Amino acid sequence: MTEISLTINGEPVTASVEPRTSLADFVRDSQRLTGTHLGCEHGVCGACTLEIDGEPMRSCITYAVSCDGASITTIEGFDDDDVMEDLRQAFTENHGLQCGYCTPGMLVTARDIVRRLPDADEKRVRLELSGNLCRCTGYVGIVRAILAVLEKRRG
Amino acid sequence: MKPAKFDYARAGDVADAIRLLGSTDGFNKPLGGGMSLGPMMNLRLAQPDLVVEVRKLDALKAVTEEGGYLVVGAGITHAEIEDGKIPDTANGMMRFVAGQIAYRAVRNRGTVGGSIAHADPAADWPTALRALGAEVAIDGPDGARVVPLSEFQLAAFTVALEPADIVTALRIPKLSPGAKWGYYKICRKPGEFADSIGAVVHDPERGRTNVVLGATDGAPLDVPALAEAVRAGTAVEIDDAKAALAAQGAVFDDYGNQIHAVALSRAIKGALAS
Numbered sequence: 001m002t003e004i005s006l007t008i009n010g011e012p013v014t015a016s017v018e019p020r021t022s023l024a025d026f027v028r029d030s031q032r033l034t035g036t037h038l039g040c041e042h043g044v045c046g047a048c049t050l051e052i053d054g055e056p057m058r059s060c061i062t063y064a065v066s067c068d069g070a071s072i073t074t075i076e077g078f079d080d081d082d083v084m085e086d087l088r089q090a091f092t093e094n095h096g097l098q099c100g101y102c103t104p105g106m107l108v109t110a111r112d113i114v115r116r117l118p119d120a121d122e123k124r125v126r127l128e129l130s131g132n133l134c135r136c137t138g139y140v141g142i143v144r145a146i147l148a149v150l151e152k153r154r155g
Numbered sequence: 156m157k158p159a160k161f162d163y164a165r166a167g168d169v170a171d172a173i174r175l176l177g178s179t180d181g182f183n184k185p186l187g188g189g190m191s192l193g194p195m196m197n198l199r200l201a202q203p204d205l206v207v208e209v210r211k212l213d214a215l216k217a218v219t220e221e222g223g224y225l226v227v228g229a230g231i232t233h234a235e236i237e238d239g240k241i242p243d244t245a246n247g248m249m250r251f252v253a254g255q256i257a258y259r260a261v262r263n264r265g266t267v268g269g270s271i272a273h274a275d276p277a278a279d280w281p282t283a284l285r286a287l288g289a290e291v292a293i294d295g296p297d298g299a300r301v302v303p304l305s306e307f308q309l310a311a312f313t314v315a316l317e318p319a320d321i322v323t324a325l326r327i328p329k330l331s332p333g334a335k336w337g338y339y340k341i342c343r344k345p346g347e348f349a350d351s352i353g354a355v356v357h358d359p360e361r362g363r364t365n366v367v368l369g370a371t372d373g374a375p376l377d378v379p380a381l382a383e384a385v386r387a388g389t390a391v392e393i394d395d396a397k398a399a400l401a402a403q404g405a406v407f408d409d410y411g412n413q414i415h416a417v418a419l420s421r422a423i424k425g426a427l428a429s
Contacts, residue, residue: 002163018160019160019161019162019163019206020157020158020159020160020161020196022157022197025157040156041156041157041197042156042193042194042197042198043190043193043194043257043261046258046260049260052263052264055234055260055263055264056259056260056263057260057261057263057264058190058193058260058261058264060193060197061189061190061193061194061197062189062193062264063163063189063193065163065165065208066186066189066208066210068165109259109260112259112260127345128259130258130344130345130346131257131258131259131260131261131346132258
């Protein structure tokens, strides 16, 4: 077991973890933050995407021991984030989810698109979403939702 | 989809990492971003006894210019290159290549040194950096050394590293302002492992013209006959690329022959048009 200290959704956390525990399992099982979902567990499907030190990353292939000193934001940590508020609204209005399994990862990726690529068009949005799989929506509603938020913020 | 048990140690500096990697006789691996090693461990294709974390070491994050080389620390991430946070001495080629690696959430953590050490045939850097004529800076129990990338990758997932060695930097020759490059990757879906990669660098001023084929079943492959065509400014059609591969004994299945020839001819067209 290895001791780690990190920040999760603004709260300091100290814990003892097995080296092989992924960050995703750590936040879900030890911290009861089950908004982070696990799909493929080898970095392909994007369901586990969360923010580490302000950047979206895969929590299924990142080990918790590697996150000593890091600041983690899971989907539960974005309640008061204004971009995420817009995205939640737009996902609802545009049918951006059905079963909801991919949604936490989709929203973290969508927020990164909105912040990093304010001029993104539909083609770019679809390209950026290639690392997040959704098996319900056919992506149409998700793409529409992200484009709506981009448009709104361009004013 | 959970890794086998392993021991973990965090290295304080490069010397500490080398010492830790050599501290037991088991299968010990340095961990950078873990975006290749992580999946391999989760799939239990890799079952290291000891993982030594080197991701945050300052020495591996350094980027310097030494004479005709840009020296990029092994711990620089794909996203840092994509975003232009290191100097562009390859006329945009490094940024172009970095931006197509996997997905942004992977590029944010995965490192150039890790990609080179992992040596997946379908990865981008082994092929792109070979075309640029890069060298690998290695440190280990016997001291530091530099190995040309063309001698570093021996086969799929097989490189010239001893058990306690780590890759510390990539030494990438700067291109002259008039140099041309082309890079064409074929994937069934953006971000997936490539089915084929063609990489071309043509820098007559520095006397360097390389045409390299990636995503084969082994190390990236130099295609000297096509480099000769690029030097001569001759157009290379798909059948020409097929013939060049066949002439040097690089024969794949029908799909492989076709897709590799397409990637090479498109990369060359891109370079000649740039």
